Amino acid sequence: MKISEAAVAEEEEGARPILERREEPLMGSVGGDAHLIPPSNFGVVDVGIFRSGFPTSDNFPFLEALNLRSIVYLCPEPYPAANAEFVRSQGIRLFQFGIEGSREAFATVSNHAIMETLGVLLDVRNHPILIHCKRGKHRTGCLVGCFRKLQNWCISSVHEEYIKFASVKARPSDMRFIEMFDVSCMMQCVLHILYQYHGCGNHTRRLAYQKIS
Template identity: 35%
Template sequence: MPESTNYIPPLSFSPVVSTDVSLYRSGYPMPLNFPFIRDQLHLRTIIYVGDKQELSQEYQDFLATENIKFHNIFMDSCRDPAVDERMNEVLKLVLDIDNYPILIHSNKGKHRVGVVVGIIRKVLQGWSLTGIYQEYGIFSGGLKGEADMEYVTMFETCLKVPKEKVPRFAIF
């Protein structure tokens, strides 16, 4: 009898977009999540928004074996003086169809990823702030993130990207 594989998604895993492209969010993947990521998501790109500088050797080996492009975009919080620049780095990656499927993760998949997804929802998908705040609350476990939500509310970008590379879900 064939051995069954139990697929375990990373902490706080959820699809963000699953139309013509796939964009996912989560917490930091652990080795027990690697079969799920490999066999179910077929990622081309992972974007890490967080404060860890070093990746575990297991994670590095997994990325290399699966030929997944990894972008480590340092983000301490939405109060970081360079956060606008870093948010535009993330948006530039998300706005390039060649990077899909993409997983964006932080350490726990709550606040930093919540801000990034909130920006994607606002700028690229035209969501209302009410919907963005509600989704943020669900993933943060109801923890207040007033500074995060204020940042999402105030965020604007003048990013220029080639139109032919923009995924169809984006109203950019």
């Protein structure tokens, strides 16, 4: 995983977020401004978690309105200069997890890599957060699918959401990967995060995590 210069090492054990907590965006006001253009395949995953295709400069005002604290970038290529400058200027943390865009890319991705990415996603100190790849279909869809399994969604609903964003480009191999992902490997991370942040102000997670016996 690569982290941008904005994401300097956090202070001591129990470190505080690098940035001060800002007010959460009001999605109604964002959506109501005709001059704000969302990235392709944009969607709301959960409170403070968004997904999309690759943002362009036309989308920067929209992203600024989201008041993002972090971005998870799922491609191996370097972040374009314009995007990197936008991230720097906004004080956004950039987490890069390079996953190839081939049809069988997730066949070579380790559970540890997925766990690490989900760990970033679950940590409310990183919210509001945007997940994106190139088109917001396959790599983003697989990560969100694994996240949904942590929320104890039934697999048919997980697949339905994946297909909604992937459309005619839906890949059976991606859906198999999501179905085979073992959520039990994430429970220690989940329990640690819940122990630290459950009940903290407005950021209490309203997620129905799967109980592992």
